[in-house]
Amino acid sequence: MSILIKNSKIVTQNKNREVVEGDLYIEGQEIIEIGRISTEADFVIRDKIVMPGLINMHTHLPMVLLRGYGDDLPLEEWLTNRIWPAEAKLKKSHISAGTKLALLEMSATGTTTCNDMYFFEDVIANEAKKFGMRCYAGFSLLDFDTPEMKKEELLPECEKFIRRWKGDEFITPVIAPHATYTCSPETLDKARELQKKYDAFVHIHCSETRKEVYDVLEKYGKRPPEQIKEYGLLNKKTILAHCGWITKQEVKEIALAGACVAHNPVSNMKLATGGYTPLPELFDADACVSLGTDGAASNNKLDMFETMKFAALIHKHHRWNPSIVTAQETLDMATINAAKFLGLNAGSIEEGKKADVITLDARAVNLMPSHNNIISHIVYAASGFNVDNVIINGKVIMNDRKFIGIDVENVYKEVEKAKNELID
Ligand SMILES: [Zn+2]
DSSP states (O other), X not given: OEEEEEEEEEEOOOTTOOXXXXXXXXXXXXXXXXXXXXXXXXXXXXXEEXXXXXXXXXXXXXXXXXXXXXXXXXXXXXXXXXXXXXXXXXXXXXXXXXXXXXXHHHHHTTEEEEEEEESSHHHHHHHHHHHTOEEEEEEEEOSSOOSSSOHHHHHHHHHHHHHHHTTOSSEEEEEEEOBTTTSOHHHHHHHHHHHHHHTOEEEEEESOSHHHHHHXXXXXXXXXXXXXXXXXXXXXXXXXXXXXXXXXXXXXXXXXXXXXXXXXXXXXXXXXXXXXXXXXXXHHTXXXXXXXXXXXXXXXXXXXXXXXXXXXXXXXXXXXOTTSSOHHHHHHHHTHHHHHHHTOSOSSOOTTSBOOEEEEETTOGGGOSOOSOHHXXXXXXXXXXXXXXXXXXXXXXXXXXXXXXXXXXXXXXXXXXXXXXXXX
């Protein structure tokens, strides 16, 4: 299959961050050419803003089922009275329905790769593969039973999960010790052994709330990043979700270790965690910083355009400095930074890269008028619902806002059924 995108503004995110006026030619899974192209193609799209697909570095896909369920509550009450009782009832069919809905929402708003962490991860990986979404699938490790299995089964099943998915084109198995307050030193040790054995990524929540930091400090005499480091998990294949309550010294340690921070500004603000992931300091230290939505129970969307805007605004406001996090730095976090960290041959539009490409309606009312700063429009003016075409690995998933070969109404039915079973 070949795809030609004609007469468009192409935000390449290449080394020089060039924006090219012209055409883009895709063949098979790959970007073949950028420029003025006269080749014929099977599929032609015209007059768009073209950009790399976005990378959501921290999410819990099936939690879309709990979107809007128990908002505006204190964190502890929200978890104890709403989220955990509903999650305790989770079955495979619910996970499958929720994942399908999340995949629709993510791709409809321009995400082409996600980094997930949840229960029943095998079901999630299967749905993502069927859909054609790139998914780093995090198998959760905890010190207590999950809705899926007994705690003793988690480690052996995690290893089987890694073996099952290693080398897959769309799915990358990830080890996901939930956090330092939910994983004992023994569990962290075992996670490190698995990481070493399979050279796998580790995905862990880190210093999301102040309470978490002081609970871990009290229990183990170390703050979460130190605890993660102590058990050998602070390294260049570890994704640290949140880091809203980290110190300047911890910023240095994270940068030195080559770990990647996944910043989730919308979820942090909605749950009122009060911490500000120190982006300026992380940037100064040359640390990898990426963006995530977190689960839709605490966001309540999976829209990375909205996350980009919040990510830039929260720090400008907090530091009384409108230049502190720029539009370009924000777009980098959502694309090329994450791709580089993951070793993914995507995240920019360059010849030879995988064709993970999205287009935006250049005539949308909120993108008028068109100045020469399209990056500003993407970060501050666009919404995920300006995305009108989505191509992942050279395959058109959505064309003119219509999903190809997916019965959306049927997904909504499954989701409604799952919701009714989970929430009385
Ligand atoms: Zn999370």
